[in-house]
Amino acid sequence: MARSLDGLILAPVADQAPGQVGTRTRFLYHEKDGEIWAEYAGGDVVRGHLVGTRDGDRLDFRYVQLKTDGTTSCGHCVSTVAELPDGRVRLAETWEWESQAGSGTSVVEQVTEHAP
Incomplete structure (x- = not known):
């Protein structure tokens, strides 16, 4: 299993569609006893939150966000955690x-930047 996500800052490697997270968005992750959560902001996202669980290298969470145009949106995500050759x-x-x-x-x- 990859190391804990607690306190890590992550960012997308590519932009998504307008109004969604992109390379200017920063996620500050937290993890404790199989629970994960994060705050995120940047780009077209004023404020976002995600909450879910971690089982081994699999994350399963829901997210909700407020965009710069004043609209909100939510969804579901499943992620696989991996460690890069440089340790990130x-x-x-x-x-x-x-x-x-x-x-x-x-x-x-x-x-290795500042959190949202």
């Missing part, structure tokens, strides 16, 4: 909106 953490994500149409995949990686 990578999450390979499969997500689906629940509040609107759409689904996809994305990758977020650990960065």
